[in-house]
Amino acid sequence: MSAGMIRLVKHPDGSEGHPTDPGSYDEIYAELPLLHPTPRSWAELAASHLPEFLADHAVCEQQVAMYGLSLAGYYPDDAELVERAAALAAEEVQHFRRVVAILTKRGWPLGGRRKNVWAQSLRARIVPGREPWTKVDRLLFGAMVEARSCERFTRLLEVLDDPEVTHLLADLGPAERRHWEMFYRLAGRGMDEKALAARFQGWREFEAELARSLGTSPAVHGWG
Numbered sequence: 001m002s003a004g005m006i007r008l009v010k011h012p013d014g015s016e017g018h019p020t021d022p023g024s025y026d027e028i029y030a031e032l033p034l035l036h037p038t039p040r041s042w043a044e045l046a047a048s049h050l051p052e053f054l055a056d057h058a059v060c061e062q063q064v065a066m067y068g069l070s071l072a073g074y075y076p077d078d079a080e081l082v083e084r085a086a087a088l089a090a091e092e093v094q095h096f097r098r099v100v101a102i103l104t105k106r107g108w109p110l111g112g113r114r115k116n117v118w119a120q121s122l123r124a125r126i127v128p129g130r131e132p133w134t135k136v137d138r139l140l141f142g143a144m145v146e147a148r149s150c151e152r153f154t155r156l157l158e159v160l161d162d163p164e165v166t167h168l169l170a171d172l173g174p175a176e177r178r179h180w181e182m183f184y185r186l187a188g189r190g191m192d193e194k195a196l197a198a199r200f201q202g203w204r205e206f207e208a209e210l211a212r213s214l215g216t217s218p219a220v221h222g223w224g
């Protein structure tokens with residue numbers, strides 16, 4: 001898919017999204033702005049290391065909640081961004097709590113902070129102090145994180161044999177898909193559509209290259 005093909009529609013509740021319901025991995029992947037699909041081998045690895053995957057997943061949810069709040073802090077004069085970012089943070093805290101509840105119930109340890117080369121490398125691409133591009137890039141970074149998370153959950157669902165975690169990821173995948181679309185839309189406010197797509201293309205290519213270079217790991221942003 002090219003960035004120029006990203007088309008959102010207005011739902012009856014006023015939110016924006018894709019016209020189709022969540023479907024198979026291939027259908028969902030085709031709608032995501034990703035240029036490198038996760039191999040099934042990663043999903044098999046993550047499914048066979050569920051305690052490690054979920055511990056890492058919990059931290060991802062926690063960190064994206066904190067990122068949402070940090071965005072609100074960077075741009076206090078942007079009322080729409082503050083509201084959307086705060087709502088996102090609240091939703092991600094709920095995701096965090098759901099993952100933690102499963103870990104706790106099963107007696108699996110919560111991992112806490114750990115190195116995430118994928119996320120750190122992506123975030124390092126944001127250059128502070130170069131507005132308006134810094135703001136656009138902060139939002140496009142969020143879009144990439146959410147899109148890859150949606151893709152990972154969808155991939156994992158293909159091989160998972162655990163009803164409770166399946167239920168969790170089936171809920172979270174569509175939420176993260178909605179989030180990437182929200183970030184992308186916020187980034188594009190007041191901006192030429194083609195310029196936004198061109199800027200995003202740089203992120204998409206960088207992310208795909210990064211994804212290709214990652215080592216094998218059952219973490220959310222590890223590879224297989």
Ligand SMILES: [Fe+2]
Pocket residue numbers: 061064091092095172175176
């Ligand atoms: Fe989430």
Ligand SMILES: [Fe+2]
Pocket residue numbers: 064092146175176179
């Ligand atoms: Fe999200």
